[in-house]
Amino acid sequence: MAIYSFWIFDRHLGNCIFDREWTLKSNQSSGTTNSKLNEDTAKLLYGMVFSLRSISQKLSGEGSHNEIRTISTGKYRAHILCTASGLWFVLLSDLKQEDLSHVLRYLYSEIYVKTVVHNWFSPVDFAESDSEKRGQGFRKIRNRNFLASVERFLGPMVN
């Protein structure tokens, strides 16, 4: 399959509340989780999706929500799911994967909802004050059910 990385941004725009990058195709436990090293990449990725999304909504005119689904470059494809609650689930994959929307849906409804939303130990709002909004947030999803579920689901798709 070849998934490279998985990112979640929340509605406090620019706040990346989860990132998981796989570095070795052959090893599904390689790579980083919620790493400071990914901060810059997260901001760039966020910026790219934000800009293209806002332009395409302007192009499609008043009163409709036209959501970006994929962005392809010469080397990779980004797959995006935007929820009405402002969450963005983003997967970066090789070009062979044309449509991973079902994977994103599963990540949202079977993993995020089950292990974050239905988990009373976890926040649903990861910005705890105004200073943590607008991309300045730093809190991440770290609960072990979520992390383990992501590994179990996406791990096999890494190679």
Place this chain on the structure above:
Amino acid sequence: MSANSASISASSAGPKKSLKTFGDDIWKNKTAKINAELFTLTYGSIVSQLCTDFERDFKKVNSQLYAMGYNIGVRLIEDFLARTALPRCDSLAQTSEVISKCAFKIFLNVTPQVGNWSNNKDAFSLFLDENPLSDFVELPMDAAKELWYSNILCGVLRGALEMVQMDCDVWFVNDVLRGGQSTEMRVKLNRIMKDEIPAGED
């Protein structure tokens, strides 16, 4: 990234009839169910305990029910969106239809009537003919004057709407439990919370 306006507006949440069918279908097929009576009893026990805790200061009970509802609402919205995959609504009118035909239907299996629109269309009422929270409930005299028994619903709506960037006030106007003609919740949109602009982009 083609921009075909005609096909786009056709594919956005369609006429009222399809929302109703949509909501009904999810209730029938994608919902695990429990007996409503159990729900009524549980909620009743909670309200009762609050009345004891606050020594029948019903304003405080109302407030606490609202806060409880808010905390549920901010979570429930994700469950709702994951199940329905609905996009953000284009208007308050569409929002009212989604609340009535999808949200109330899927979670409580009731479909409140939407009505009593304000002149500038920024507020509407939900009329609940049936309310599983309050089935067979009778309020004692003092409570009937001040308690909004189902106030948790106001909090739930407020919390859920806030997560989709709608800053609304939600409150009860009338309740059959208090001797009113109907059970009526009012929803008023204060403002659409603009999507925050990332720092550095403005």
Place this chain on the structure above:
Amino acid sequence: MGDSGLASEVNEHQRLQLQFQLFQESLPKVDETIYRMLLNEAVPLAISVEKSLTHHKEDATGQLEAELDSKLALESQQGDASHKLLKDYLAADQDQQTRIKTRLENIGFQLGQKLSQLLIFSNNPNLSFKDMDLLSVMKFVCRDVWKQVFGKQIDNLKTNHRGTFYLLDYNYKPIEPFTLEEDLSDQEQKLIEPFLHVPCGMIRGVLASLGFEKEGQVTCQATLVDPPDSKQAGAGTFTKSVSFNVQVLVGR
């Protein structure tokens, strides 16, 4: 001759079963998710009430009252987020934690009483309340009550036949998704405690409504346990097993 008599008895029972099932299915329903959320949010609620009662005592000026009176207070009604209130629980002192526990147990107790009334009058052909001894009542809790509230029965009931019972639920649903980060498992254990007060109260409430209502006659404690090997969840499920330990003083 004897056969046909037995057969018709069995058929009658089956008919009643089917009738009961159809009746149950025809009852009004609501979504299970909101029920679970209502039960779960009761815990932060109890904590929030405790905070509010404590503040009120400390606030001599009565400013809190005035705040609540105005409609602007709609915003302040929002209070703290659920997970924040749980953190407050950890910081609370023993007395506060006890009061929170009592509050939750009372909710459960009331629920248990009302629920058993409901189930008694439901014409369930499997239940006969005429000669219910303690063991039958406990079985009623394990099968009928648990099925109603949690969608499944208790997995194992152990007793010493002298008033001590262990009700084992190897996959207690309401708290299944509750986890923290990897290295906070102690906190996790402590935070799960308040979520078990409502079911404990519920068990006592059922027993009280079926004759075991003397003060202090029934106590119920819940603890997390490891599931038996045969029930070990497959990799990647996060079940939580709970043992409800019920002591009933019999005799006299």
